[in-house]
Amino acid sequence: MPRSEAPPIPVTAHFAPPRLSLRLVAVWRRNFLVWKKLALPSIVGNLADPVIYMLGLGYGLGLLVPEVEGVSYIAFLAGGTLAYSTMNAATFEVLYSGFSRMHVQKTWEAIMNAPIALDDIVAAELVWAASKSCLAGVAILAVIAAFGFTTSPLALAAIPVVFLTGLCFAALGLIMTALAPSYDFFMYYFTLFITPMTLLSGVFFPQGQLPDSVQAIAAALPLSHAVSLIRPLLLGHVPAQIGLHLGVLALITVLAFWLALGLTRRRLLK
Amino acid sequence: MPLEISGLVKRYGRGADAREVVRGLDLKLQRGECFALLGPNGAGKTTTLRCALGLTEASAGHIRLCGLPVPGQAREARARVGVVPQMDSLDPDFTCAENLIVFAGYFGIHEREIRPRVPELLAFAGLEGKETARIQSLSGGMKRRLTLARALVNRPELLVLDEPTTGLDPQARHLIWERLRRLTAEGTTILLTTHFMDEAERLAHRLAILDTGRILAQGSPREVIAAHIEPQVVEVFGDWTEADSAGGSGAAAWAAAHAGALSHRCEISGETAFCYTDDAPPLLAHLARQPGLRTLHRPANLEDVFLKLTGRELRD
Ligand SMILES: Nc1ncnc2c1ncn2[C@@H]1O[C@H](COP(=O)(O)OP(=O)(O)OP(=O)(O)O)[C@@H](O)[C@H]1O
Ligand SMILES: [Mg+2]
Numbered sequence: 001m002p003r004s005e006a007p008p009i010p011v012t013a014h015f016a017p018p019r020l021s022l023r024l025v026a027v028w029r030r031n032f033l034v035w036k037k038l039a040l041p042s043i044v045g046n047l048a049d050p051v052i053y054m055l056g057l058g059y060g061l062g063l064l065v066p067e068v069e070g071v072s073y074i075a076f077l078a079g080g081t082l083a084y085s086t087m088n089a090a091t092f093e094v095l096y097s098g099f100s101r102m103h104v105q106k107t108w109e110a111i112m113n114a115p116i117a118l119d120d121i122v123a124a125e126l127v128w129a130a131s132k133s134c135l136a137g138v139a140i141l142a143v144i145a146a147f148g149f150t151t152s153p154l155a156l157a158a159i160p161v162v163f164l165t166g167l168c169f170a171a172l173g174l175i176m177t178a179l180a181p182s183y184d185f186f187m188y189y190f191t192l193f194i195t196p197m198t199l200l201s202g203v204f205f206p207q208g209q210l211p212d213s214v215q216a217i218a219a220a221l222p223l224s225h226a227v228s229l230i231r232p233l234l235l236g237h238v239p240a241q242i243g244l245h246l247g248v249l250a251l252i253t254v255l256a257f258w259l260a261l262g263l264t265r266r267r268l269l270k
Numbered sequence: 271m272p273l274e275i276s277g278l279v280k281r282y283g284r285g286a287d288a289r290e291v292v293r294g295l296d297l298k299l300q301r302g303e304c305f306a307l308l309g310p311n312g313a314g315k316t317t318t319l320r321c322a323l324g325l326t327e328a329s330a331g332h333i334r335l336c337g338l339p340v341p342g343q344a345r346e347a348r349a350r351v352g353v354v355p356q357m358d359s360l361d362p363d364f365t366c367a368e369n370l371i372v373f374a375g376y377f378g379i380h381e382r383e384i385r386p387r388v389p390e391l392l393a394f395a396g397l398e399g400k401e402t403a404r405i406q407s408l409s410g411g412m413k414r415r416l417t418l419a420r421a422l423v424n425r426p427e428l429l430v431l432d433e434p435t436t437g438l439d440p441q442a443r444h445l446i447w448e449r450l451r452r453l454t455a456e457g458t459t460i461l462l463t464t465h466f467m468d469e470a471e472r473l474a475h476r477l478a479i480l481d482t483g484r485i486l487a488q489g490s491p492r493e494v495i496a497a498h499i500e501p502q503v504v505e506v507f508g509d510w511t512e513a514d515s516a517g518g519s520g521a522a523a524w525a526a527a528h529a530g531a532l533s534h535r536c537e538i539s540g541e542t543a544f545c546y547t548d549d550a551p552p553l554l555a556h557l558a559r560q561p562g563l564r565t566l567h568r569p570a571n572l573e574d575v576f577l578k579l580t581g582r583e584l585r586d
Contacts, residue, residue: 021345026375033372034363110359112325114376114424115349269326270282 015262027124046136050085079231080203089133094173130166137162152236174260278331293483309480352421356432411442509562
């Protein structure tokens with residue numbers, strides 16, 4: 001057929017809505033099978049750091065700070081620890097492991113030769129990172145309960161919140177993964193975003209301690225919403241403004257995933 | 271039809287930076303044939319395959335893969351295709367057997383179904399007993415063969431191989447050729463790209479020579495040779511000086527002085543003159559009288575066609 005007769009194939013906009021299929025389960029399962037091989041070291045790795053900080057700061061500073069918001073400092077710290085360790089676990093997974101699968105090992109390219117689209121792969125990475133952070137979160141919750149820092153059955157309701165927190169930070173992290181030229185790039189994300197957010201989101205001290213001008217910004221950070229949900233649950237109360245906090249986390253997840261997917265399509269499908 | 275491409279155009283980049291790397295390509299594969307896409311580096315072979323598989327969007331053209339439109343139903347079509355990509359992309363976190371099982375999972379094939387086939391797939395790739403070997407412990411040739419086994423987990427109708435034997439030793443190349451012949455004998459259609467003329471001459475029922483995104487010649491190896499080049503080649507090299515020549519020496523000087531009259535066409539590459547002709551005896555008789563020159567007389571082959579059509583200059 002002469003070229004001129006061929007109508008052009010429409011160029012799919014990179015930022016079109018995701019088209020997902022159930023095949024994404026196979027991609028999730030691939031990551032799960034790799035994790036299963038090293039499950040124990042992986043859980044210990046995700047657990048050790050936050051637990052050491054929690055006990056060290058909780059018992060050490062706890063001597064100087066008898067009570068915060070009506071509870072012992074360590075009980076206050078427990079909820080914050082669960083929230084920020086979930087953020088870290090999900091972020092690390094999509095940044096470092098995700099980049100390695102996308103760019104270094106070409107795992108995603110191999111999968112795209114099968115009947116699986118890039119959309120499924122990115123969605124599977126999102127859900128996988130949330131799952132992994134949730135597995136680590138459950139382990140941390142078990143330690144918190146074992147030490148008696150939470151005694152309420154409401155603490156179990158923190159598990160789905162942990163999963164949602166994992167989704168939210170996985171989606172944000174995937175934006176970085178889609179843009180990263182190399183692993184070094186991720187240092188900026190931690191230094192400029194994750195670390196300041198950890199300090200401003202009420203993990204280690206109540207946000208009321210911050211200067212007034214910073215408080216409004218701090219309250220809008222995604223980690224603040226996670227802390228506002230997880231801490232009360234661990235202390236046995238129903239969180240205030242539960243719908244707002246869940247809604248913001250869900251909205252960030254959707255918007256960040258959509259952006260991350262568009263950037264990843266632009267990177268890999270050009 | 272396993273694959274049908276018409277008017278394929280692919281541009282990379284936008285606006286002033288846009289570069290057309292596939293420029294109006296037509297290709298039709300017959301069921302059960304082995305088709306080779308030959309071309310120098312950067313000709314557009316991999317790009318053509320990526321478009322055909324729906325892994326990148328064509329700028330223009332029509333593609334049907336296993337009867338389904340691409341990119342519209344590329345995902346469904348890929349369920350019936352096996353792919354050996356140019357770069358190995360085996361999963362380093364898994365053993366050989368796990369690589370096959372996990373990859374089958376991407377096709378929706380359950381572990382119950384694939385596990386019993388693993389020894390047979392590994393044996394097909396000459397990797398008997400390597401079930402629990404780690405990917406890092408495999409040689410380059412073994413990785414390539416495992417990639418071939420991986421491409422067969424879904425019993426594909428069409429097997430697409432991008433430079434399947436580049437970087438392999440002769441033993442591994444021969445094993446892969448033998449297996450690919452076995453697959454075509456069983457009815458699998460094969461589309462492969464290669465830089466090796468002997469690979470194309472041995473394996474392909476039909477081939478296309480691609481350069482700068484266009485097909486320059488297409489047909490069976492014999493047809494392509496017959497259509498594009500004189501049947502005889504005499505390669506000339508060695509020492510030569512003629513008293514009245516303009517000071518030059520060697521095969522190039524000889525060619526400048528005599529090749530025009532004695533051959534149809536003559537090309538110089540390094541120290542060797544390649545003379546193409548329909549009638550070799552007069553040329554050979556002349557050469558027999560030049561004591562310093564050595565000659566090699568042979569039938570023209572695909573490499574001669576390839577070099578004629580794509581030139582002798584380096585690419586990239
Ligand atoms: N993603 C891309 N973005 C921009 N240019 C690209 C991209 N992929 C390939 N190209 C360019 O398109 C041209 C054709 O590349 P392609 O990989 O299809 O060639 P090839 O025939 O497979 O070559 P080789 O034999 O080296 O594998 C090359 O000039 C290459 O630099
Ligand atoms: Mg190539």
